[in-house]
Amino acid sequence: MNGHALHPLMAQAAAEAARIARGVRPEQLDGPTPCTGFDTRTLVNHWVLYTSHGLEHRALRKDLPQDLVERDFTADTAWADAYAAQLERAVAAWADPAVWEGDVDLGGSPMPAAAIARMLVLELVLHGWDVARATGQPTGAGDELAGAVLGIVEEFAGLFRQYDGFAGPVAVPAGASPLDRALAASGRDPQWAPAPAAASA
Numbered sequence: 001m002n003g004h005a006l007h008p009l010m011a012q013a014a015a016e017a018a019r020i021a022r023g024v025r026p027e028q029l030d031g032p033t034p035c036t037g038f039d040t041r042t043l044v045n046h047w048v049l050y051t052s053h054g055l056e057h058r059a060l061r062k063d064l065p066q067d068l069v070e071r072d073f074t075a076d077t078a079w080a081d082a083y084a085a086q087l088e089r090a091v092a093a094w095a096d097p098a099v100w101e102g103d104v105d106l107g108g109s110p111m112p113a114a115a116i117a118r119m120l121v122l123e124l125v126l127h128g129w130d131v132a133r134a135t136g137q138p139t140g141a142g143d144e145l146a147g148a149v150l151g152i153v154e155e156f157a158g159l160f161r162q163y164d165g166f167a168g169p170v171a172v173p174a175g176a177s178p179l180d181r182a183l184a185a186s187g188r189d190p191q192w193a194p195a196p197a198a199a200s201a
Helices: 003-021 040-060 079-093 113-134 142-163 177-184
Strands: 101-108 109-112
Touching: 003 040, 003 079, 003 142, 040 079, 040 113, 101 113, 109 113, 109 142, 113 142, 113 177, 142 177
Parallel strands: none
Antiparallel strands: 101 109
C-alpha cells in the first residue's frame, strides 16, 4: 500500500495509540519495556515526540523545535489527552493527498514523503504495542493495519537494523498473526511481558 491510500490506516493507528496512552498509570512510567534500555517514561516521550509532533511536522515540512525534542511530556499529568489532541492534528495534516507527494528533508537527507509516513505509522503501531505491553494493556490492530505494518517492517528492516532501530528477527510459529509476524520481524518477542514484581517480605 502506497501514498494517500494509507491515510485511513494512519488514523486507525493514531486512535489506538491514543487509547493506549490513556491507559498508562503514573506509577508505571519507571517500569521496563520491550525496548532494551528504555523505561516506560523514556519510551513514551519518544513515542509522543515522533508519532504526533514529528508526524505533523513532517507533513508540514518543518523541523522539530528543540524545546519539543527536550520536553518531558509525561511531566504534564494530562499528557495522554494532549497526545491524543496532537495525534488528531497530525493525522489531519496528512489528509491532503498533495502532502504525500515529493520529499521530506531530514537534516539534508531527503526521503519521499510517502516513505516517511509509512515509517511513522510503523512507529505508532510498534511503539504502541511496546507501551501497551509495558503497562499491562491489551493490544490490537485490525487485519488490514497489521498487514500493512508487516509490509512496512519488511520494507525498512534493513535500514532500521543499520541504525540499531531493530534487533534481529525473532522466530514465531507457523500461522502467527500478521501483527505477531510484524513484531517478530522487527526484533520483538510477541510474548514479552514485564517480570512479575518480587513479593515483599
